Amino acid sequence: MNTVGELLRQWRHRRRLSQLDLAIAAEVSARHVSLVETGKSRPSVRMILRLADHLDVPLRERNHLLLAAGFAPRYPERPLDGDALAAAWEAVARVLRAHEPYPALVIDRGWNIVMANRALDPFLALAHPGLLEPPVNMVRLGLDPRGLAPHIVNLAEVRSLLRVRIARQLASAPDARLAVLYEEFLAGVHEEPVHQEVATPMIFRFDGREVRLFSTTTRFGTPADVTLDEIAIESYYPTDAESVAFFSSTSP
Structure with a gap:
């Protein structure tokens, strides 16, 4: 040690x-x-x-x-849906609900989906049931051939962007499980994203319709709990009128 x-x-x-x-x-x-x-x-x-x-x-x-150093840990790690983090849970849930009809989800440091709003359902419906066994991993869901990969038009760009993000994450704070995920799906990927737009979109194809999305990432500002320190909210926004119309037609 x-x-x-x-x-x-x-x-x-x-x-x-x-x-x-x-x-x-x-x-x-x-x-x-x-x-x-x-x-x-x-x-x-x-x-x-x-x-x-x-x-x-x-x-x-x-x-x-x-x-x-022989001291007790200072920062607790409590479940997000437990009583101690009830206020944080409700705040995150409210953010997800408010983002509908567009997709938003919460991931942990291993890119496992912790929470999601209802707008993610049409995407999950495209995946093999085996990929939806908890914990559902966002990287595996997106890049596995049984998942969303066949429906992503610009898969090379998306894979390259994920490679950059996760490589940066591993360089910042090594994680054995995330390293395994990186080796499985991203090692050896050399495609470079094309910077032609303000943000590189993810382009999905649904029944002949293309849905274009860009994402933002939100984190807790001053967490004092390991769980809150490690989660992030990924929010997706449509980039054009056709994509807005798609979500309007699929919202409950």
């Missing part, structure tokens, strides 16, 4: 910072950073969290840093 100093050094290297860079940002001496990383000085909880903050370490990994 790595020591807290070794873990901090790994995060510093991942962020491409020198000991001096981190020391200046955290307002401590470079010598102290060096002593912590080499294990010659045992950092306090406050110092660990201070360094982690300037290294932009996710909350789950901050707990790992604390455990490695």
